[in-house]
Amino acid sequence: MAEVRALGIDVGSTTAKIVGIDDDGRIIWHVLEQADPQVGKQVEKFLELAREVTPILSVPIEGEREIGVPLIATGYGRKLVHQATRTVTEITCHARGVFRELGHGGTLVDIGGQDSKVIGISPKGEVVDFSMNDKCAAGTGRFLENTANRLGVHLDRLGEVTLSTVEEVSISSTCTVFAESEVISLIAHGVATEPILKGLHRSLIKRVVAMIRTVGLRPPLMLSGGVVRNPAIPQILQEETGEEVIIPRHPQLMGALGAALIALELVE
Amino acid sequence: MSIIDSLLYHWNVNILSHSLLRLNIWLRAEISRASWKSKYLAPPLKISWLNKDLVTRHWLRGHYANQRHKVAWVTSGAPTELLKALDYFIVYPENHAAICGTARVAVDIMSVAEEAGYSQDICSYARTDFGTLLSGKTPVGKLPRPDLLLACTNICQTVLFWYRVLARHFNIPLIVIDTPFVYHSEATEHALQFVLRQLEQAIPVAEQVAGKSLQERKLKEVGRLSKMATELWLEIIERNQHQPAPISVIDQFIQMAPIVEMRGDAETVDFYAAMLKEVDERIANGIGAVKGEKKRLLWDNLPIWYRLRYLAEFLGENGVAIVASTYTNAWGELARYYDVERGLESLALACIYVILNRSTGHKLKTMQRMIEEYHLDGVILHSDRSCKPYSIGQMDQRDRLIREFEKPALLLEADHNDFRCFAEQQVANRLAAFVEMLER
């Protein structure tokens, strides 16, 4: 294995990730876990694992600060990573990570647990504009998670079940709480699970498309984040925008990779 | 306009509409009346087809308006008589938005505006208007491009912000008639003078765009027709003091289009005269809008355009009729201010004394008066997310209605045009509980 030259950690609301990259910015090591409510503890554990691979620059080991590699933290819990050399927002990190993976600019959609974002990336990889969902959770992964729970569909089967039907009902509420009660009333009226799920996906994607329009769509359209594992998301996004959706190889690691790439610049 | 264009216009608007269109609308109305199945609601008024015909032809004319007239876009509280007398074709974006709401295409249209950056927290009428502007989407075929904008702040400050966006978009003059809010029982003399001076100053601007000058005779004629229609409308809604009420407020919401959109036209006067006749026939025959009317309600605030039928049926099923509303009343109550001889001065009064430009206490008094005059059993206050001036104060108004008048009052959270803010289940539960309360 090549030597880890920089580290990036992305502490998200649903998952936490850490990535180690080599001199060329390739991912050569990573860990991905469900987020622990005790962020500090999880970060400590990640860094323990990281230290097995390489010493970390900013953590004084036996009083020697100069040994090791830099670590950049991102994600909503970034400020809790006291060991980080620096913190950078997930906007900048995602853009950097995806640009590195795909080699071109465009419009990146990242649907996270509590935040969704749309980032306009220039051909040189710079952030040109961005938009995030408002306070309400309607445009995020949590929206689907809650209602899928209510319908008794396991998260892993969500996409499969959704795509198994051509029928669809329209869900008008954009508020998670109201959408849930809308779903309950649909169930009460005897509507099957699949068309409801498809309607929910459509409703979520429509919110995301509205964010894309506010930033302005610069093709190609790219998608990252945990929800990529749900095949219904890219498919419906494609239907709604008429654009082919490109997904990087490690869609969940883009933030951490971006952080590591920024860390690598500190070495160079 | 060329001869061919002119012929085409007459063919489409006058001949085609007078024959085919009218026939079509009449036939459809008759079929719908003949096949009327509701156990709880009376069939629509026979006159309804005429309303549809008037509105349809209005928008059909709108299609060609840019070739034949100067076009003005105006707010619903604006003194349009001035523009009408200058032969402007008048478009009410609020009315157009309501049509989109009733046709349930408003959300589709307003999402275009949202994608362009207009927040879901701004008025859903404005969002619908911007959506049509940006996408061209409309159920009426085409909106004629405005040459002039007229915004009067007597219904809200929102229209000022909305029309500033329009003025920038179209790069055309915007006339603002600013009407100082009446916090106390009377408007101050200097506030009235201010409105009057603005009306005077609006005339040369409107004349310049129109390319003609305002004729006193014409203004008087429009004013006279306007006053006649308004008085007829007031008479019609006041007929609901009879029990059972001949026409529900839900019907009024639909039948009010001409008084808003075509005030000052002779046809509008004819229409309401015919309607009054039919309403009187209903009274003579003991027909009520709700069969077996048991309870009578007051509606406060704008309609929920996309759920009119639902509300009528839900309440009708329980023998509950909405028979009066502060909203439809607003287009009638100003009749007394119109004085053809006093011209601009009476227009200024009518502008400033609109219910929305008066205090929250005045609105409560209006509701209390209506409760007595119409023998009402309760009140539904539509808390309209899109209309702050109408809605702020409702929580205390409701409280007073319950405490001082001992009338059940329901605050119903919704939005006049955005069905995403209408939580069906919650509304149904609340309405059901409210009906139970009325029955106690």
Add this chain to the structure above:
Amino acid sequence: MTAENAVLIPRRSEVASAFKQQGGLVAAVLPIHYPRALLLAFNILPMEVWGPPRVDVSLGSAHLQPYVCSVVRNALSFILGGGLDVADLIMVPHACDSLQGLGSILLDFLPPKQPVIPFYLPRGGSQQGEVFFAEELRFLYQRLEEIAGISPSNETIMKSIQWEEVADELLARLHKQRGRLQFKDHDFYRLIRTREYLPAEDFIDIAQSIFDADYEGQQEGIPIILSGIVPEPMGLLKTISEFGARVVADDLACCGRRLYPAGRSEDPFFRMAERILGGPPDWCRGSPIQDRLDHLHRMIDATDARGVIFYNVKFCEPELFDLPDLRQGLGDLGVPTVSIEVDISDPLSSQATTRIEAFFEMIR
């Protein structure tokens, strides 16, 4: 150096009680524009109420629907919770539909122990507007006469206006020279916002002492412009500094949009009207959107700002109407912008700080 050790910033409550001890009255004044000079001519000290944050909002929520902004809701909560008991009257200028509603329910349904005085600010920028506003101020004069029991002469009002004009000129200088003063943003805004409750004379003393003190150098940081209503919670300004940026000019309703020019008229009422209506472009006076855009553009040119933060109070419809055109207009000029929405009762959310930080990373 912080504002505290450079100059002593007096607290609102202390200023109010000191003023009352000397026989004056205190008026609680809601946003945005009002005739400060007129109140002071009656020996009434205006004490502005922008929110405030950290009040028990449930008091206001019993009377206002959830879609009313936090500035108005908090103000009502504050009044109902006794926070304004020190005031002898409450003045409610007409600025928007929500403040209009607040003024009206205070008069009709929730009368506090003090008199409530509303007044109307004309829109549309016409000559007629000025005439009306001067009359409206005369009308206000009569109400204040009843409350204060004195009838200040035209000369007294004129003198009061002149004090205000001097204070406003110094305020404008502070705004302009902020980069050379030794204040971080948070302290700078605490300093200039004393204008919301200090008599003009006291503000002049403070401003003068700052100009008299030795200062040098240039503030560091990415230059940005702040647009919106009010920089609350004030933690925002600390966040901006922490992320390596600084506010070089603002288009805030409580600050930059109230840099009133000196008047010309010899009639005190006209002069006050002229000043208030002649301020920088503002939706509240009905200024065209293009004027607001031009104004922002001039500010950017003058300060080399690299971006604009639109910092809006959730549900503030007037700001939201202008926002797309302003952002697009600035975008066309190559100026990046970001829009943040807040509820002033809440601490700045981590999502809001992330947006701000990401914005600085983008324009750095």
